[in-house]
Amino acid sequence: MSNNWSVSLLVSVVLALTDLTQSFQPLFVSDGNSTSHRDITQMAILRKTAEVCRDIAVAEGKDFILTVDNSLTVDQVQEACSFTDNSISLLSSVLFHISIANMYFSNANVDLASMLSDEHHFDGETFQKGRDLITKGVSAVKASVKLENFITGRWTLGRVCHTLQDFYSHSNWVELGNTSPYNALIKPDQIIENVAGPNISTCRNCTGESCDNNILPDILQQGLLTSGYFNLISSEKPDGKCSHGGSFDQTSKRDPVGGINKDQNGSSHGSLHHEAADLAVNATVELLEDIRLAIGDKNFLRLMGLSQSSVLCFVIDTTGSMSDDIAEAKRVSFNIIDRKRGTQQEPSAYILVPFNDPGFGPLLITTNADKFKESINELTASGGGDVPELCLSGLQLALTAAPPSSEIFVFTDAPAKDADLKSTITALIESTKSEVTFMLTDVLTSRRKRALNQADAQLYRDLARASGGQAIEVSKSDLVQATSVIEDSLQSAVVTVFQIMMNPGKPDNFTFTIDRSLRNITIYITGTPSLSFNLTSSAGVSQTSSESSGPLASLSLAGNLRRLTLNNDNETGLWEISVDSNDPYSLKVAGQSSLNFIYNLLEAHEGVHADFFLKEGRPLSGGNATLLVTVAGCDSVKIPEVTLYDSSGATEITGALQSLGGSNFLVTFNEIPAGEFVVRLKGEESSSSSRSTPSSFQRQGSTQIKTSSISVTAQANSTNIEPGSTVSIPFTVSTTTSGVVNKTATGTFIVRATNDRSFDSTSPGSVTIETDSDGKANGTVTLTAPDSAVSGTDVTLTIEAEDAATAGTNYIVLRFSVASEVTDVNRPVCQEVSTSTNCSTSSLCDSSQWIFVANLTDGINGTGIERVTIRKGSGTLNTTTVVGPGGENITVASYRSSCCADRVELTVVDNVGNVGICVGQVRQSTTVAPVTAAHVTPNNTTSTGGDSLSTTLWVWTTVVALTLWK
Template sequence: MDNIQNVKIIIFSSSSFIIMIIMSTKWSFLLLLAVPLALIGPTQSFKPLFVFNGNSISHREITTRAVLRKTAEVCQSIAAAARRDFSLTIDDSLTAERVHKACSSSRKSASLMSSVYFYGSIAYIYLSNANVDLMYALSDKHHFDSETFQKGRDLITQGVSAVKASVKLENFIAGRSTLGQLCHTLQDFYSHSNWVELGYTHPYNVLIKPDKPLENLAGPNVPTCRNCAGKNCNNNLLPDVLEKRLLTSGYFNIISSEKPEGKCSHGGCLDQTSKQDPVGGINKDDIRSSHGSLHNQSANLAVIATMQLLEDIRLAVGEKNFLRLMGLSQSSVLCFVIDTTGSMRDDIAQAKTVAFNIIDSKRGTLQEPSGYILVPFNDPGMQCFGPLLTTTDTDIFKERIEHLTSSGGGDDPELSLSGLQLALTAAPPLSEIFVFTDAPAKDAHLKSTITALIESTKSVVTFLLTDVLSSRRKRSLQDVLPRVVSQTDVQLYRDLARASGGQAIEVSKSDLAVATSVIEDSSGSAMVTIFQGVRNPGKPAHFTFNVDGSLTNVTIYITGTSSLTFNLISSTGISQSSSESSGPLASLKLAGNLRRLRLNNVSETGLWKISVDSYDLYSVKVTGQSPVNFIYNLVEAYEGLHADFFLKEGRPLSGGKATLLVTVTGSESVNVTEVTLCDSSSQTKVNGTLQALGGSNFLVTFIEIPTGDFVVRLRGEDRSLSSRSAPSRFQRQASTQMKTSSISLTAEANSTNIEPGSTTSIRFTVTSTASGVGKFNVRATNDRSFDSTSPSSITIKADSRGKGNGTVTLTVPDNAASGTDVTITIEVEDAAATDINYVVLRFSVTAKLTDVNGPVCQEVSTSTNCSSSSLCYSSQWEFVANVTDGVTGTGIERVTIREGNGTLNTTTVVGSGGENITVASYQASCCADKVELSVVDNVGNVGICLGQVRQSTTVAPVSPANVTIYTTSTGGHTLSTTLCVWITVVTLPLWK
């Protein structure tokens, strides 16, 4: 069954049947299979996302519980090391909101904390987890079906290695995607195998340890099951299997009933093998499954196993990077994309000033950016954009931006969109990116690619355009002809800004300092968009927005021509006109086409109004700081093998149904009253139907979406935002536009992990609800400039069942570093160039796993002056151990204290076999009588050394009987005690 993992299933539904067209490039046949809809029910794994009835537990719940518990444990460990209180009970009742607040190092500014990035990261992990059931529905190894234990374990260990490599290079988005996928396979083991039936109450650790053998597997000719007694399958495992504790899993096939004689089946109405002796199944996917009485037990083991996997990653990457992988930050990254041509000297200087002000004023506070990204770009003649810098080290960012210089120039446009593409793929979702330039884009052909990345990441892009409409555009220190930037050139930046919910601020270089106040405004934590609207073409309009009790620093931005006027009216009827720079409601600053109003105070909660009078293009944006926000993801319902909702890439179909998974953050007492799709440039509004999923999660269904551009607007009530008995009304708006399309585009790849020097293929399918047949243009780009091939067009013919197929290839260079991520965007456009859809796929470059052995640790000595009668704080003890990764290993990267509050020193010596030996010496007060050291090699294999005080005043002899050491990791194993005595003789004097 495993050899058809690349099968493609096309599903057509009718009132009573689903017709599945199953195509395999390996088997070269076409099979039509009619499945009654009445049979579509139990799935082939834990339910991917939602359980709408019953008490079953889904992959989403398993993953969320494990992430929350492990994140809380890491925060608890950090708090203990810093001797801070951590008052949070760690169990399955945790919520993201509670974990996020408890993990904050400062309770004083809790009101300004934003948990939106944490929620978003968890959602990305569990949506990637769920999509395994869509991408690899019939792959045995992805679900541990048909006794594919070795292949399933390989998927997990290779995936863990890929996550560690991604995190090492700070590619957290790719790391989350891979993490979600491998968690699915790990979790399915406990539902699809007989591990629980064998009486085990702990996870099978070998699944995350590639150097450990898989033992006690039922052989290929060993019978494992007997027929179920009618519908009762509780006793269908053979007594001999239970007595010998033989490990097996159910066979599964939706086409053939063939299976090895005497073997167990997965079970369920779609599993044809369960109809052949021995009939029935052993899966525990939900409480109605063949072994459904063990569903909760297997789900709880899946939670613990996922936590163990997360713990291994935590030890390998360190606590700080682990929390970044989980998205635990209070603020967004500070991301600059800067034109470095000759005329940009003043702009670069201002960018430095703003960046340094933000860094220096917010360092060590909740307002401090969670990371820094810098992408320079220049003239095409210099073939220059990048290199990309992404870091959390403020000093590194300061140094790199300090050394930016303006050079080159001339009349050529610059590679601004190529630089922006790098930033969009490197920055976390929901980031705000600032582009500094005074020139048009040479690479305007990337506009649709940039728009797709904006929609996919929901990032906000603001352009700071200096002197772009000057009649004479001067290049500093350059003897070149002047150039006039056309309205078409500027409109490109305006269009991208509008698509993202950002702004195109057009100022003179002398006004740039005022305009960059937008950057400082947006760099704080818990920034939210309350309202945003555009009028193009311009016309007088009235806009209303709700100010709630959680908001602070409310700011209004208006962009438009100099003739624009406005009038602001508070909820109590007080007004202020555009002629008042310092009025009763707000202070006003002008810079080019930007008007910035900062409200004096927000005590006047309720409905505010702003009236704008202009017949030219203008925009209005209202922002503030509040913990209450929301995230959303476009999901799509699928019938068939895994009837559930799955993450949908690209744009929803015009005139079709659309479903959003909406999560409100920052409060656990929210009542969402309305979610709408609003055309930001007109009065068009589409209301959604809400379905509460528990907590702050909602499914929102829109029956029919008209053609156009929309933003998601949410309104609700929250008693925690009001001191009165009546709840406070709040309003939030997503920044990024959602566009519709009549083109449907789906894509699939064999794997999202690619080895250096290899080529992967991405197959895609195009359909059109508008034309049905015809020619469609195809573009495929990637952000790493790796070699790629793709067709330039696809033709849907009348006899092709309304579909057109194509393949994109991507080749990774031999020298690509493991952990590198690459984002490929595939776009399909109609022949008239009026409609487009896209998919965005992320791949991780992962070198083949060769070093699977963890570091080996040997205790050298444990000397102590501790005694049972002495005061512990007046005495010290010391523990010395030798750590090596062997001659063929990748080497020790670091040794850290996992538990213990003493001091650790390390030195390196060379052993007789040529291996590097790290000598770790730990000293502590006798009040802390244990130590646990974490040892990590250069590919992330982890070992753990344990040391403990002996009640003696002499140096303990080196003896295996005195050693308590072990490892736990993807590459770990029981730590060896086979190092020779001469190592002790050599290294102990060196240490002393």
């Protein structure tokens, strides 16, 4: 415990002094000329995603006209990858933007969570340890994808990319004249060679201001690999070794002085910055290709977040009185599936969480619509006697399983037995920016013992309000009309134009802008039966709430929900709606448009590499705030205004905008509204036609943001947990004044630590800030993965602190991945058995065929071959499995093709994701070649190794394979 806290204290001191990142800048660069980790990661993701889409298009005989290079934008790739379906006319790149942001924020976080770790940055010649971090991380990504845990896979991938990218900035790989990435960093069965030994001097003093020639000529001539040492406090380093460099690196002040890093143009070896950055991009592309081959094209695109559709996510009460609700959930989900199956509008995944009392779950998350249908069809309503159910426990599972910015639908007619989870659920809502809509049946009925009363329903209303969702209260007979909102939410490219929630209610007028990109505009109003409204178009035409079909919209009623579907011929411009009610109500204007935005709260860290990082938890009361705003759907857009809008309507604060190029903007607010607020954006979209005037538009974030005077910080040493092991997470709680830690404060805080997998966990029930403690209280949470936990399982830990005196709260959300130790690091072995051909030089190539047969094995100690697919080639592949003389399983691959294609490359993947390529080539005459053994390798290269098979076996397997074609 003392060691943990000494490290934590040191990190805290470091963060208080400076950002001190010692790598490519995490997110932004100040000189406008350098390349950041964010740039490198996004360029690589877009390149590889475009390449995958291009390969799919070619295989399907479709055109792909996008040029694949480092200048691609998110919207360009999204559009180019949407070639498979003409059923969708509106494209949205929001999910793709969010997924890429998750990866580069995770990448940047390595500079905070592991800033003093040499191996995370390849400092101090820690090449083997750094490589181990990369290969273990890649294995964890592949395991996560296998269980369809794509969110955790993205966060792990971002961290891996940071370490890989730092190699090219911190080592002398570029100075050695290399122009290609170092493949051994992503291949655990390759040896890292030519590392300068611990007693070999590698650098000499820099000359004046120049460090260009400080690496010793002998090191360069012998091709020896080295990297710079870095230390914030001590100047100690091995004699003669290079330093990282920079004013905060104390080792660079000791002979040999200077450094070799290429983090920015102004770094010690800054003249090589762009070469290092380009290599980092190419290396990241190679790593992504390895993952792509292991998980397949479809899962790779899902990992990248390339999707046109949301998930269909239901949390359903299965107690006795819910038979009607379950039947309606089945009806609406089956209808969605049957209409959208096979199109780009089909839900990207299906999530189902049943709950009752005393249980909840299991969680189902799948891309298989039939599996979802089967699971929801098996739900039955039974039991229930004591009324309250574990609704929030089920919702917690859904919030952590669903991708960020999802919409989750909860069906219940009972109060929550686990209402103590309210603050945890609120924290997860704010962290994921997901909307939660509650379908509450028979809230007002008092005839049944089980019915929800108004106090019980208020919990659900509060959570809906926090998320920007709705609490729809209907009778069971009217539920079928209310579920239209589910189908609305699963349309393509849904955006929120305007939303407000009034509690307490009061009569008020609200304006919103309809722009020319919007289609299928719908207005939702929830409130008591006495509520009335008047809608006025930009042309001055009005319609009242008494008109079910008027000049502006069609109106339908279901319980407390009024749904107005605007006519398609309505004009653009400024509209107004007047609502007359003294009771609480909500108003939401939504539609379909490619034009939308995402935002993330950032936190500044000052110093030599001043930069921003993702802000965890709530912003601090009385302080300032910074947002990274990205506009999706338009690569060239003007944003005149981003505001923080108090949900009560009392305050609206406008931020100062700084363009970061393209559709990215840094928005700074000198103050934050004291209550709950949302982010609103107003912009102008330029038309492709020079004659058209720019179109004004507005969009709004759904999630309610709250401020807090409490700060909660935590950093885990590792985000991977082996089954049966425990991870400790130190955390710190402090109070703040005007956004700054109050060092003289004292007080006691209630601590709640919960996880969504019900893993064993310990935490203090409270922590206390004592006098003379610098205003901070410390504690530790432990999390233990059971022995039975499957590798790839994700677990989300939420740590909350509540001020015992004021009831103010703040939180931090951490994701972990169960990762079993991988001992199989060798790629499968490919042994060519035969290549027979009747191919000739005749131009009638399609009249002849050739056959390639190979034996594929993962060895006796391997995990076994999971999948063999055609990487390049247009023929037909057939496989069968036999047992070799040593007891190993042998996969016999038989490939047949016309002579028009004279080469095949097979992708061979074992059960832990080791990947390679087996190559077959047409020969000029029929032969049965002697058995040769070759490792399955990428990039069309081979190396010797592997177990030879007996002549009898390979002849027999050839006969078996050829028989498959009959």
